[in-house]
Amino acid sequence: MSSAMADGRRADSERRRKRVVAAIKNATKDSTSISVSAIARQAGVDRTFLYRHRDLLALVHAAELEPAGNDPGGASPVSLASLQVDLANAHARNTRLVSRVQQLEGRLSELMGEQTWRESGLGAPTDIEELQRTITRLEQRNVELSSKLEDRDGELEAARAANRELTRVINSAPHSRS
Numbered sequence: 001m002s003s004a005m006a007d008g009r010r011a012d013s014e015r016r017r018k019r020v021v022a023a024i025k026n027a028t029k030d031s032t033s034i035s036v037s038a039i040a041r042q043a044g045v046d047r048t049f050l051y052r053h054r055d056l057l058a059l060v061h062a063a064e065l066e067p068a069g070n071d072p073g074g075a076s077p078v079s080l081a082s083l084q085v086d087l088a089n090a091h092a093r094n095t096r097l098v099s100r101v102q103q104l105e106g107r108l109s110e111l112m113g114e115q116t117w118r119e120s121g122l123g124a125p126t127d128i129e130e131l132q133r134t135i136t137r138l139e140q141r142n143v144e145l146s147s148k149l150e151d152r153d154g155e156l157e158a159a160r161a162a163n164r165e166l167t168r169v170i171n172s173a174p175h176s177r178s
Helices: 003-030 036-043 047-052 054-065 080-120 128-172
Strands: none
Touching: 003 036, 003 047, 003 054, 036 047, 036 054, 047 054
């Protein structure tokens, strides 16, 4: 872009900016409705011009919040300070709500994950306590059976020893043949 064109664009932008500032002053002085659309219409610019120039947009919003200059009662029921307090309270509430939503989303995700895990069949069975009781009973039964098996092994060993003794006695006695 040539220098002359750039200078022309800057000059046009500056003229528009001046018209916007004048429109804001007139609307404030006349106590007319102040909004982005109204100021853009009065200044003869597009609303996007105001949104591209954040400083002008801030001026429009500040003028919206200012109490009217021709307030017949002498005091506006809504002041800039009260609106700022309301805005701060709204921001604080918004922060709390965002935090609560995140907490609820986390809990929902956790519950959905657990449900999906159970439904997939990959998770632990739901009757864990019953399985634990069964394991305990089986372990006790195993101990009882092991004890009985040791007793029977002892009895079998005693019977074998007695059988060997009898066999030796029979084999060592003189054989009488009739």
